[in-house]
Amino acid sequence: MIRAFQWDLARQVERLDWLLAQLPRYSKWGYNELYLHLEDAVDYPSLPGVARADAYSWRDLKRLVAAAERVGIGVVPIVNLLGHTQYLIKTPEWRDLNEFRRPDGSPEDKGQICPLHPRTMQVAERLIVDVAPLCTAGKIHVGLDESFHLGRHPLSRAEIAEVGLATHFARYVERLHGLASKHGLRLGMWADMLAFIPDAIPLLPRDIIAYDWYYHAFRRHPRVELFNFAECDLATPLLAHGIEYWGCAMSSGFRHEPLPIFGERLANAQSWWRRCRRVGAGGFLVTSWEQDRLAPELVGVVDAAIATLWLNPDVTDHPTMLAHGFARVFPRHDARQAARAALACDAYPFAGYSRWEVNQRWDLTPTDEGSTPWDREVRMHRRLTRRQHIPVPLAHSLQFRLYLAERDAFVRRSARAVFALRRRLSRGVSTEEAKASLRQLLEAAAAFADAWRHGRTAARRMWRRTRDVSILSPNERMLLEDHARLTSWRSWLRKCLRNPAAAWTRSVMAGAWQLQVVVVNHAPAAQRVVIEQREPDGSWREIASRHTIEFRTQAARPRANVRRSLVVGLDSPNPTLRLSVAGVGDVIITRIELTNGVQTLRPMNWGSRERRMLGNPAPRSGVPKIVQPSAAAIELTWNHGGGQPAA
Numbered sequence: 249m250i251r252a253f254q255w256d257l258a259r260q261v262e263r264l265d266w267l268l269a270q271l272p273r274y275s276k277w278g279y280n281e282l283y284l285h286l287e288d289a290v291d292y293p294s295l296p297g298v299a300r301a302d303a304y305s306w307r308d309l310k311r312l313v314a315a316a317e318r319v320g321i322g323v324v325p326i327v328n329l330l331g332h333t334q335y336l337i338k339t340p341e342w343r344d345l346n347e348f349r350r351p352d353g354s355p356e357d358k359g360q361i362c363p364l365h366p367r368t369m370q371v372a373e374r375l376i377v378d379v380a381p382l383c384t385a386g387k388i389h390v391g392l393d394e395s396f397h398l399g400r401h402p403l404s405r406a407e408i409a410e411v412g413l414a415t416h417f418a419r420y421v422e423r424l425h426g427l428a429s430k431h432g433l434r435l436g437m438w439a440d441m442l443a444f445i446p447d448a449i450p451l452l453p454r455d456i457i458a459y460d461w462y463y464h465a466f467r468r469h470p471r472v473e474l475f476n477f478a479e480c481d482l483a484t485p486l487l488a489h490g491i492e493y494w495g496c497a498m499s500s501g502f503r504h505e506p507l508p509i510f511g512e513r514l515a516n517a518q519s520w521w522r523r524c525r526r527v528g529a530g531g532f533l534v535t536s537w538e539q540d541r542l543a544p545e546l547v548g549v550v551d552a553a554i555a556t557l558w559l560n561p562d563v564t565d566h567p568t569m570l571a572h573g574f575a576r577v578f579p580r581h582d583a584r585q586a587a588r589a590a591l592a593c594d595a596y597p598f599a600g601y602s603r604w605e606v607n608q609r610w611d612l613t614p615t616d617e618g619s620t621p622w623d624r625e626v627r628m629h630r631r632l633t634r635r636q637h638i639p640v641p642l643a644h645s646l647q648f649r650l651y652l653a654e655r656d657a658f659v660r661r662s663a664r665a666v667f668a669l670r671r672r673l674s675r676g677v678s679t680e681e682a683k684a685s686l687r688q689l690l691e692a693a694a695a696f697a698d699a700w701r702h703g704r705t706a707a708r709r710m711w712r713r714t715r716d717v718s719i720l721s722p723n724e725r726m727l728l729e730d731h732a733r734l735t736s737w738r739s740w741l742r743k744c745l746r747n748p749a750a751a752w753t754r755s756v757m758a759g760a761w762q763l764q765v766v767v768v769n770h771a772p773a774a775q776r777v778v779i780e781q782r783e784p785d786g787s788w789r790e791i792a793s794r795h796t797i798e799f800r801t802q803a804a805r806p807r808a809n810v811r812r813s814l815v816v817g818l819d820s821p822n823p824t825l826r827l828s829v830a831g832v833g834d835v836i837i838t839r840i841e842l843t844n845g846v847q848t849l850r851p852m853n854w855g856s857r858e859r860r861m862l863g864n865p866a867p868r869s870g871v872p873k874i875v876q877p878s879a880a881a882i883e884l885t886w887n888h889g890g891g892q893p894a895a
Contacts, residue, residue, distance in 0.1 A: 651703025759817020773833025
């Protein structure tokens with residue numbers, strides 16, 4: 249069974265010298281293929297204008313491929329040719345390939361390419377001709393994953409009406425297969441669309457490779473998120489049709505995670521390794537995605553730890569596997585201590601949209617939320633940063649993770665203090681007492697400014713070890729936005745010192761009023777809870793939304809009880825709002841309140857103990873329909889109970 253790893257260069261360009269230095273290591277660990285996810289990270293000779301500013305030159309990419317070949321690693325370029333093709337559509341020359349059309353027939357700015365557009369095969373051939381010399385493993389991977397918008401273009405819609413979606417999809421694969429074969433290459437594709445269009449499997453060319461992916465632990469079969477995490481066995485029909493089957497784990501973090509959740513990454517790899525051996529898979533691929541928020545050396549540690557599956561097959565416990573990974577990447581450090589510190593972080597993962605939204609705004613604290621869990625998280629990460637003899641990338645990552653914990657605690661303590669001050673003002677507290685509270689908040693803000701400086705230093709050091717120092721990292725951009733919010737917060741506090749009554753006004757920490765909605769994700773899928781406000785002209789403006797995905801194994805199951813408060817600050821106690829669920833799946837809403845910390849209002853059309861289902865159950869077959877926010881929205885009108893809102 250081939251053992252492969254993947255670098256996501258499309259989302260994060262790493263320095264070439266660092267990449268070259270990793271290849272002998274991966275070879276030593278027993279990996280024999282490298283998959284390069286490219287998109288616009290390469291200056292394709294036949295597609296001028298597609299490459300982004302920091303893309304690799306063609307010469308650099310050839311150096312990378314040659315270096316891999318020297319250590320016995322074959323290269324498989326991944327060139328997306330259906331979904332994830334914004335890298336083509338963004339350019340004026342190729343925008344008309346878009347499946348998405350405006351009412352006048354012109355292409356939208358974003359979307360995916362249309363399989364039947366007259367120029368689609370032209371751009372596909374140019375890409376394949378360009379990358380063919382780099383395909384030292386004799387394969388080219390064309391993506392085709394997460395292509396949920398098939399049939400939006402008039403040409404696609406007409407063919408689907410005539411022959412059906414399965415034939416439409418399979419015909420496109422056949423055309424790409426023909427191009428690849430013309431250049432002596434086998435065609436590879438991600439397998440997820442075959443879970444949605446299983447009737448396409450018997451229509452596919454037999455000598456392609458299907459890469460099945462799922463990034464959580466599982467016992468028997470991997471699961472499909474959009475089917476409410478129902479089990480899905482693609483190996484049986486694919487192998488029965490003679491199509492080579494691969495299993496794909498993941499070693500990086502999700503989206504904004506500053507650290508992989510180490511134990512869950514190893515458990516995912518173990519699940520796939522067992523499955524691949526059981527079904528006779530042709531290969532086992534460890535993917536990495538969107539690692540621009542974390543230190544890539546730690547992804548390498550997970551890759552090295554996963555290699556324990558074949559290098560030390562008797563080792564199955566995660567601490568020992570991870571210690572092997574650290575020892576392979578950082579042989580001069582205390583591998584066991586590093587593994588213990590890394591796994592300790594798993595107890596408080598910075599994972600899921602409910603955690604990540606603090607990156608964009610700070611008015612997200614429910615008025616009844618305590619600070620104890622957040623303070624506990626700070627204490628644990630502070631202890632971890634004192635560890636000695638651990639690898640430098642882990643030390644920097646722990647310091648940055650400490651900043652995120654300190655920010656969570658600071659934001660929530662500050663918001664709670666605003667609500668507490670309003671309650672004291674409503675009871676007639678003296679001006680001097682109110683000012684004393686405000687001075688304490690200013691002191692806390694000054695202390696957090698020190699934490700911010702340490703966080704920025706850590707973020708810079710994480711980035712500069714493997715990346716271009718002239719480019720500002722996503723973490724540092726986020727920190728600069730945090731600094732702007734901190735500056736705004738301190739200005740608001742000083743305004744309140746001059747006039748304590750200003751505490752009733754909106755700040756970055758809390759609105760004049762806070763809308764609080766309790767969402768229960770009881771049947772995980774791909775839901776998005778959306779809150780919109782009516783504008784004076786009658787239109788609706790989205791003021792808050794959240795994807796319910798947790799990116800945790802414990803929530804990747806058909807039934808769950810994940811309760812999260814969705815909070816957004818408002819200026820008025822009389823907004824016209826509506827609540828809906830977009831995406832795929834349904835949620836339960838158990839409580840809706842509008843409060844300024846003293847007075848609490850509830851919707852007239854919503855009981856205080858009411859539980860209401862919003863959205864539709866996730867399907868179990870077919871291509872899921874992505875529901876728009878306005879579908880089945882509930883408009884909220886507020887019951888003031890005859891009283892007046894606080895001043």
